[in-house]
Amino acid sequence: MSVTAAKGFTAAGIAAGIKENGNPDLALVVNHGPALAAAGVFTSNRVKAAPVLWSEQVLKGGLVSAVVLNSGGANACTGPKGFQDTHATAERAAEVLDLNAGEIAVASTGLIGLLLPMDKVLKGIGTAAGALSEHGGEKAAIAIKTTDSVHKTAVVAKDGWTVGGMAKGAGMLAPGLATMLVVLTTDADVDGDALDRALRAATRTTFDRVDSDGCMSTNDTVLLLASGAAGVTPQYAEFAEAVRAVCDDLGQQLIRDAEGASKDIRVEVLNAASEDDAVEVGRSIARNNLLKCAIHGEDPNWGRVLSAIGTTGAAFEPDRLNVAINGVWVCRNGGVGEDRDQVDMRYREVHIVADLAAGSETATIWTNDLTADYVHENSAYSS
Amino acid sequence: MSVTAAKGFTAAGIAAGIKENGNPDLALVVNHGPALAAAGVFTSNRVKAAPVLWSEQVLKGGLVSAVVLNSGGANACTGPKGFQDTHATAERAAEVLDLNAGEIAVASTGLIGLLLPMDKVLKGIGTAAGALSEHGGEKAAIAIKTTDSVHKTAVVAKDGWTVGGMAKGAGMLAPGLATMLVVLTTDADVDGDALDRALRAATRTTFDRVDSDGCMSTNDTVLLLASGAAGVTPQYAEFAEAVRAVCDDLGQQLIRDAEGASKDIRVEVLNAASEDDAVEVGRSIARNNLLKCAIHGEDPNWGRVLSAIGTTGAAFEPDRLNVAINGVWVCRNGGVGEDRDQVDMRYREVHIVADLAAGSETATIWTNDLTADYVHENSAYSS
Numbered sequence: 001m002s003v004t005a006a007k008g009f010t011a012a013g014i015a016a017g018i019k020e021n022g023n024p025d026l027a028l029v030v031n032h033g034p035a036l037a038a039a040g041v042f043t044s045n046r047v048k049a050a051p052v053l054w055s056e057q058v059l060k061g062g063l064v065s066a067v068v069l070n071s072g073g074a075n076a077c078t079g080p081k082g083f084q085d086t087h088a089t090a091e092r093a094a095e096v097l098d099l100n101a102g103e104i105a106v107a108s109t110g111l112i113g114l115l116l117p118m119d120k121v122l123k124g125i126g127t128a129a130g131a132l133s134e135h136g137g138e139k140a141a142i143a144i145k146t147t148d149s150v151h152k153t154a155v156v157a158k159d160g161w162t163v164g165g166m167a168k169g170a171g172m173l174a175p176g177l178a179t180m181l182v183v184l185t186t187d188a189d190v191d192g193d194a195l196d197r198a199l200r201a202a203t204r205t206t207f208d209r210v211d212s213d214g215c216m217s218t219n220d221t222v223l224l225l226a227s228g229a230a231g232v233t234p235q236y237a238e239f240a241e242a243v244r245a246v247c248d249d250l251g252q253q254l255i256r257d258a259e260g261a262s263k264d265i266r267v268e269v270l271n272a273a274s275e276d277d278a279v280e281v282g283r284s285i286a287r288n289n290l291l292k293c294a295i296h297g298e299d300p301n302w303g304r305v306l307s308a309i310g311t312t313g314a315a316f317e318p319d320r321l322n323v324a325i326n327g328v329w330v331c332r333n334g335g336v337g338e339d340r341d342q343v344d345m346r347y348r349e350v351h352i353v354a355d356l357a358a359g360s361e362t363a364t365i366w367t368n369d370l371t372a373d374y375v376h377e378n379s380a381y382s383s
Numbered sequence: 384m385s386v387t388a389a390k391g392f393t394a395a396g397i398a399a400g401i402k403e404n405g406n407p408d409l410a411l412v413v414n415h416g417p418a419l420a421a422a423g424v425f426t427s428n429r430v431k432a433a434p435v436l437w438s439e440q441v442l443k444g445g446l447v448s449a450v451v452l453n454s455g456g457a458n459a460c461t462g463p464k465g466f467q468d469t470h471a472t473a474e475r476a477a478e479v480l481d482l483n484a485g486e487i488a489v490a491s492t493g494l495i496g497l498l499l500p501m502d503k504v505l506k507g508i509g510t511a512a513g514a515l516s517e518h519g520g521e522k523a524a525i526a527i528k529t530t531d532s533v534h535k536t537a538v539v540a541k542d543g544w545t546v547g548g549m550a551k552g553a554g555m556l557a558p559g560l561a562t563m564l565v566v567l568t569t570d571a572d573v574d575g576d577a578l579d580r581a582l583r584a585a586t587r588t589t590f591d592r593v594d595s596d597g598c599m600s601t602n603d604t605v606l607l608l609a610s611g612a613a614g615v616t617p618q619y620a621e622f623a624e625a626v627r628a629v630c631d632d633l634g635q636q637l638i639r640d641a642e643g644a645s646k647d648i649r650v651e652v653l654n655a656a657s658e659d660d661a662v663e664v665g666r667s668i669a670r671n672n673l674l675k676c677a678i679h680g681e682d683p684n685w686g687r688v689l690s691a692i693g694t695t696g697a698a699f700e701p702d703r704l705n706v707a708i709n710g711v712w713v714c715r716n717g718g719v720g721e722d723r724d725q726v727d728m729r730y731r732e733v734h735i736v737a738d739l740a741a742g743s744e745t746a747t748i749w750t751n752d753l754t755a756d757y758v759h760e761n762s763a764y765s766s
Contacts, residue, residue: 047693047701047717077689079702079718112686113719213672216694218686289596289672289753290761297762303495303601306460310430311599318430319462334430335462336496370672372755378673379680 002137002153003029005164006187008227011136013143016124018072018110018117024143025072026121028128029183030097031065035228038064039195040105041203043220049076050086051106052219058090058105062192064225065103067183068093069144070121071168073110074179076218085118092122096129107221109146109168109179141166144181147377149257154249156242161188161230163242167250169220179219180207180254184246189228190239198240199224206247209279209365211286212258213374222247255366260374263295263350267365270355277314278363281354284308286367296369298345300325305354306334315358322355385520385536386412388547389570391610394519396526399507401455401493401500407526408455409507412566413480413515414448418611421447422578423488424586426603432459433469434489435602441473441488445575447608448486450566451476452527453504454551456493457562459601468501475505479512490604492529492551492562524549527564530760532640537632539625544571544613546625550633552603562602563590563637567629572611573622581623582607589630592662592748594669595641596757605630638749643756646678648733649749656742660697664737665748667691675753681728683708688737689717698741705738 004011009031016026031038040059042052058064068089075082086106094101108116131139141151145168155164169180190198203222224243234242255264267285272278285291288308294301302323309321323331328343330336350369368374387394392414399409414421423442425435441447451472458465469489477484491499514522524534528551538547552563573581586605607626617625638647650668655661668674671691677684685706692704706714711726713719733752751757 045690045693046695046699047689047704074686077686077714077718079716082718112684112690113714115719216690218690218693289757293758293761296758299762301495303457303460306430307428307495307599307601310428310601312429316429321430331460331496333462335460335465336498370758372758374672375676375679375753375755375758378676379682 001155002141002164002166003183003185004134004137005155006162006185006227008032008187008229009185010132010134011140012128012131012133013136013139014124014128014131016127017120018070025070026124026128027069027140027143028132029067029140030132031225031227033227035189035226036063036065036103037190037192037195037226038062039192039199039224041199041222043217045216045218047077047218049074049108049219050078050082051075051108052221053083054086054090055105055107055221058102061102063103064105064223065099066093066097067105067107067223068125069107069181071109071144071146073108073114073116074112074219075108075116076112078115081115085116088118089121092125096126105223107181109144109181109219112218137166144168147259152250152253154246156245158234158242161232161234162186163246165246165250167254169254179217182222182250184224184243186226187230188226188239189231189233190226194236195224195226198243201240202244202247206244206251209363210251210255211283211365212255212368255368258368259377260371261368262371263369264348265295265350265352265367265369267367268351268353269363270353271359272356272361273315273359275361275363278361280312281309281314281356282363282365284312285352285354286365289370292370295350296371300330300340300343300345302331305352306331309354314356316356320357322357324353326351384538385524385547385549386566386568387517387520388538389545389568389610391415391570391612392568393515393517394523395511395514395516396519396522397507397511397514399510400503401453408453409511410452410523410526411511411515412450412523414608414610416610418572418609419446419448419486420573420575420578420609421445422575422582422607424582424605426600428599428601430460430601432457432491432602433461433465434458434491435604436466437469437473438488438490438604441485444485446486447488447606448482449476449480450488450490450606451508452490452564454492454527454529456491456497456499457495457602458491458499459495461498464498468499471501472504475508479509488606490564492527492564492602495601520549527551530642535633535636537629539628541617541625544615544617545569546629548629548633550637552637562600565605565633567607567626569609570611570613571609571622572614572616573609577619578607578609581626584623585627585630589627589634592746593634593638594666594748595638595751638751641751642760643754644751645754646733646752647731647749648678648735648751649747651734651736651747653736653738653745654742655739655744656698658744658746661744661746663695664692664697664739665746667695668735668737669748669750672753678733679752679754683713683723683726683728685714688735689714692737697739699739703740705740707736709734
């Protein structure tokens, strides 16, 4: 399934030897058309990896015939040589697949500041090309894992057309715990402008609101490729909703696999004066290390929620704020509410509601708790 | 020493029973004049504790004759009753000390959302008043501790006049790991305007740049009281420098005592286009959880420094950035620099230099590493 659920696509995932442990580390996704329309959304970090700089250029042409993805190295902060390596990667894929290098996107994930072992990458592309299959989506999803404990795929099948995809990372587009790479495919016949509109709308309310640790990667990439092989052009709204659903599904899988996390926290902001206010408050709560520690300790510490709200510029009056944790309104009108001992926090999902009492807009941000395991994984990652 | 190093001040610290473990939890600092000039700087969190709201009003009058401080409860998010309790605290101190309640500042620290046991607070004020002494500064510093492992005091003695002070917290004024309370005293004869100017200048480059975990307290308070008892009015520049030196000393003590930390990290930003840029970049680096984990693991992971810089709006070109860790320029021109194996990270202090190559401004932000102990302390604090 995954990126090969939609007609017109093949994929492969192989071990090219980029990772020293011999695990799969190189994936290919090929669009066999008839259409080659594509859209992409990339990290807003100003320090961008070479493959991001390359793929942004490719997407400007509007056509993507293949994507080469590797784990085991981010090819970020690698200077002109790193960019040459990405270029050589696309050229090699073009050669073995008989395609135009200018239509081949590249995505990389792994440690920053290391050049890729290009002999292995270039040889691996040949191997992957030989392994391309209409059933290769799962193997491709496995090959892009880094610290992921599971591979992530999602599919929405509609009447005669399909949107599917794969993701890696325990992170997110705007901020990112680790690099997030996502490739979505569809066999619907949708032009580049509609793809771009649907993808931006979807990422804005899904991946962009998954904020595991507030850190933004140099490599985050989300691509949407359309083959047109189904010969169907759905209504825009229906198509956009399918793209959103796949993004939402993959985003949830990212949060559930966040490094070291023991809780998935849904921060829902209600009654904000604007959607921007709701997102700002949601992010402030989601990024508060003290609160994330408290949730880890199953402590419904609503004072830390108020403290986080207080650092924002959103419209609210301190003495009108209400906070619920797992359904119990522990803070009413800025002060003590219902008995905090009633809050049951034994389960993995925790639901925090912040009612700003300042309007009618809402937003939901997903995050994780802060754990000793997170510290351990991220202090030992490159050592 | 501490707040009683300067002439004209007495202080006391006693156990009023606010803390269940019986440790000291109530402090008094009294200015016996002849002057009662004062200045204060408070949290910029919009959710402010009752004692902050009270003391801001007191400071508007420009005169402070005494400060009542308690640990064991923040009196934040406690509604009108919490404010009445702060008012009653000042009234009680005024009564036992024969002072004007409108000239008595109050500061509290501890858990948010709990009302103080006012019978114990009011009784404790009487006990503390009876214990006031010219040698009471140390006991006062001990009584305001919460999770602090040591009490913090500092003194600068000049020719005929002195500035001294005490602090609690493992945190900071703008952002705060926990509440920071600071009381500074001087026997120099300095008017309120000069005190205010000197205090704001000092906190801007000291406490405001100590950013242990990016969280901002509802209770942060820094007070500077001048008795004039030395009968000396120093030059403004010399006085301001003494205040800055005491703040800097106390700020360093806060960082060294940050909850669960194993490293003190000095983030120095060089060659920024503006001081604001330098501070923004320094804070972004200092708040990056992934980097803070890496430093804990003694991993000179400069890619995470670049990634943090890339999220800011500061002026820089990615391929001109340079980063040194403990003296080794591990990143040159946005790419790999000197051998990272040369970086010695065995010691507690870690020095990160980020060279933006965009101007000549500079700023230094202090932070700590992110550790499993931090998670443990902050997930178990209120349970």
